[in-house]
Amino acid sequence: MILEAVEMTNIIEFTKRKGLLEKLKCLEEGLGMCERALAEYLETKRLAFPRFYFVSNTDLLDILSHGQNPAKVNIHLSKLFDSLSNLKFDLDHGGEPTKTAHGMFSMEKEYVVFDKDCECSGQVCTFDILTC
CATH class of the missing domain: 3.20.180.20 (Dynein motor heavy chain, linker domain, subdomain 3)
Structure with missing residues (x-):
């Protein structure tokens, strides 16, 4: 997706692309899962x-x-x-x-x-x- 954004010269055209919002929401959800997993891992180290x-x-x-x-x-x-x-x-x-x-x-x-x-x-x- 980043490469596609770099290739497009008009950001407005890029943001109007179909399915972009859903893709961004999916990426945000994945990032949230990674952050929670990292927080749990750090907590185990703090307990140790x-x-x-x-x-x-x-x-x-x-x-x-x-x-x-x-x-x-x-x-x-x-x-x-x-x-x-x-x-x-x-x-x-x-x-x-x-x-x-x-x-x-x-x-x-x-x-x-x-x-x-x-x-x-x-x-x-x-x-x-x-x-x-």
Whole structure:
């Protein structure tokens, strides 16, 4: 339908096409079903890890989509944990962060070293940040 709209030079002619309203209503209904399914999925993640209630749906989607990359989840930690700014990760030979955290920074930029390194692997809601 989008390609057809692009090909037509007169938008009024395009909007007068037969069956357009029904097609748009069908698309809207499908979008609504997708939104409800997504909301239900996000709710299951929030039930599994209640700290996810502190973030918006957009942030939660970003967290879940980068769940295997702790360095990308790092930017959301301040929303999940009070006074925690971010974690300090080990760097590989290419200068990229690994999944091993050595310590954490507070919102006031105070650095606290972990007693032992914290391996942030697996799903994001299973990172044992507080028990490392």
